[in-house]
Amino acid sequence: MRILLLILIIAACSCVRAETVIHKEKSLYRNIEVKESSYRRCLVFAVKRGARNQTCINLADPDRVVFPYARMTFAGLLLNPEPASVLIIGLGGGTIPTVLSRLYPEATIHIVEIDAAVVRVAKKYFNFTESDKVTVFIQDARVYIRRAGLKKLAYDLIILDAFTGDYIPAHLMTVEFLQETRSIMSERGVLVANTFSTSRLYDHESVTYQRVFGPFFNFKMPITGNRVVVTNGHELPGRKVLQDRANKLADRFVKYAVNIDDFPRYMKHDKDWNEKVRPLTDQFAPVNLLRGN
């Protein structure tokens, strides 16, 4: 067992070494790197301690959604299979909007990304394109959503995926922020939020989502440390409805390697967190201290 582990580690290390950095830049907010190996290209927000891949594409099969968490965000479609308007917070390499715009060419897709450099890199290295339906706004998400609320915009699907090299920024995980987000969801609107299940913030985040949206699907899959929150803010559909919808969508997703028909059995309601902790608010959000995962 130990030898096997050792071999794995060595293999993993040599994989890392085989990567070359094809683009490197210091943006206003972070160090951005694009790394490429023989089979894939990744966007990395480089932090000395534990740099994290934001997005990867498979060079031989660029349609394929490489990361499990990115695949999992499509679970929102099981609550509303025909979104006409989508808001995505955090662009990364643009995998999620690219897939959504192909599956739903009629849908309006708005993306909010704070860092102009990320948008440039996504376009140059990750085949991301804007169109008359797909628009990127270079702005802080909190500001965008607050303005959207004033303009009475309403989205059918909102995906929260704002990650820095570390974790989610503090002001994008509070009760007030989620309330503002909820206010720009249409009647059939669905919220999808990507978080880490291993974070010390897990309990606090869960309580915060619960406070604003009530029950939500606590969607985790065995292969990843991500937890994706999926909710419509009122009555959640039952397992059978989810499975029927998933089966119908499955064919369209094969090309992207998204096993959506596998999702419903992992979309659970169990409250596997400590419900006694305080929700995060604008007044109390010791996020920078609690993170660490």
Next chain:
Amino acid sequence: MTRPVNPLVYSLAFVSGFIIMAIELLGGRILAPYFGNSIYVWGSIISVFMISLAVGYLFGGKLSVRDPGLMRYGCFFLLAAITLVPTMIYGNMVMDAVFLHIEDPRYGSLVASSLLFFLPVAILGMIAPYSVRLLVENTRHSGQVAGRLYFVSTLGSALGTLMTSFYLVLWFEVNQILFTMALVLSIAGLSSMLYGKLTD
């Protein structure tokens, strides 16, 4: 000025240094829900604090010319505490209004942080030159006194930054911290006035 005044003035300068930076750090948290966490929000906050302090230095220095005393010195602390209260109570109202009227979050954050922080920080800025006046006994030692004072108050600033960012935001709500700061400023002000009365 008699000698025993020194420890009091140095400690009060330390307190004001601590509180200035604690407020500045909390400023980021206070503005973020409206103007985000972008680099320009910090740009606005830091500029506004610098300008407020600059104005405070000028004004405090001017006020120190005529009969300087612990009474007036204590007043600065009390005034700073009082002007901090609207920031806590009406902060969101002010930011709501600014957000509605100014689309560009750069100027929005600049205007909002001026409205929220200019007065209390300018008043806190008056403390530094006034402290110099209370401490200096002769021109030969004036530089040394000023050096010591900057040392103490900047040390307070460093500690205020560290304590707030490392611990206080973990334990308390933003407004609880601000309220405590106002309370500490009031106590500092009153003790200066009391001491002034006793030594008169």
